[in-house]
Amino acid sequence: RIDFDASCYTVRSTEDVQLLELMSMRPGKRISLRLKGRSKIRGTLQLIRDTAGAYSLRVYLPQECEKRKTGTLIGIDLGYTEMMATSEQELLGTDLGQYFSAISDKRRKNSEGRNRMYSLFRNLLKKPDKDKLAKAERIRKNNLGRKKQRARYIRDIGVIKTIVNRELNLLFxxxxxxxxxxxxxxxSTRMKVHFGKKWNRRLSGWMRGYLQERIRYKARKFGIEVNEVNPAYSSRECPRCHCTDKENRQGNSFKCSLCGYHGHADLVAALNILGRLGDKEIRIGMPPSQVKAVLDGRYVGWKSLNHTVSDKTSGVARVVNESPRSASLKSELRSNVQVCIASR
Incomplete structure (x- = not known):
């Protein structure tokens, strides 16, 4: 891909055709491209060459999208085994994790084969025999090239992009x-993935940036407002009692060690992310240690509340059984949290 800003190209139109002249590496020499059809060309252009050798030109134009005035509010947790989990208890892009695993296994197998061939290639170069050197050259030419490896990588990335865009379009x-x-x-936070160190370094950085860009772009395109919250401990926090015990989550399963609340770990995280909207105590950029201190205070407050509330009609103590993120419970916990933190 090559980017051309407005100073790097000119557009000429005749009666029959529209021509685009792009700056080249030779001073004073421009490359003339004949365009199919006619269109307004302005701003930064991208010239794309695909694996088949075909060229395409991308022109970016600003889109004015009206924000939606009606609709619902949902929380979304991003992942890899499932691309997204929503606070409406839906898992989207469940085939993404399977595809990642297949890519990882295939790339690991190919890397092992390439490493063996590279080791053989180096050993052959150390021998002065003419036949050995000829064999080393054949290995370098036929087994150590990057062209097919790059084409496979682009093809795999293309499938991942298709899955991501399909799920976002269906949701929005x-x-x-x-x-x-x-x-x-x-x-802006760093996402985690568990498919091997080498593949993680290559894929996680790309995938994180791509998901961020797609969410922002698709939301803007369809007029959906995006709110960001601090995700620290969202996959370990119980949405009912705020316990953050590390034993709460085991793989994709979540079960609170205190109150017994259970469910799919990503769906629980989506509930917690939704609940942090408008939370004045857990802010974006706050270190995880401070987030945990706030959650621990709420956890202590929940335990105290659930063991001291009494039934005024009978005078008998009872345990409060509230659904996760109950509005009344949340307001009571906020006051208890301030007392707990102040007493530390």
Whole structure:
């Protein structure tokens, strides 16, 4: 891909054709391209060459999208085994994790084969025999090239992009219960993936940036407001009692060690992300240690509340059984949290 800003190209039109003249590496020499059809060309252009050798030109134009005035608010947790989990208890992009695993296994197998061939290639170069050197050259030419490896990588990335865009389009354009706003984890935070160190370094950086860009772009395109919150401990926090015990999450399963609340770990994280919208105590950029201190205070407050509330009609103590993120419970916990933190 090559980017051309407005100073690097000119557009000429005749009666029959529209021509685009691009700056080249030779001073004073421009490359003339004949365009199919006619269009307004302005701003930065991208010249794309695909694996088949075909060229395409991308022209970016600003889009004015009106924000949606009606709809629902949902929380979204981003992942890899499932691309997204929503606070409406939906898992989207469940085939993404399977595809990642297949890519990882295939690339690891190919890397092992290339390493063996490279080792053989180096050993052959150490021998002065003419036949050995000829064999080393054949190995270098036929087994150590980057062209096919690069083509496979581009093909695999293309499938991943298709899955990501498909799921975002289905979510943002649904007809029943349309979405007005979404709450997501801070898109500047680092995401984690567990498919091997080498593959992680290459894929996680690309995938993180691509997901961030797609969410922002698709939300802006469909007029959906994006709210970001601090994601620290969102996958370990119990949405009912705020316990953050590391034993709460085991793989994709979540079960609170205190109150017994259970469910899919990513769906629980989506509930927590939604609950942090408008939370004045857990702010974006706050270190995880401070987030845990706030959650620990709420956890202590919940335990105290659930063991001291008494039934005024009978005078008998009872345990409060509230659903996760109950509004009344949340307001009571906020006051208890301030007392707990102040007493530390």
């Amino acid at each position: 354009t649904r007809k029943t219960n349309p979405i007005k706003e979404i709450v997501v984890e801070d898109l």
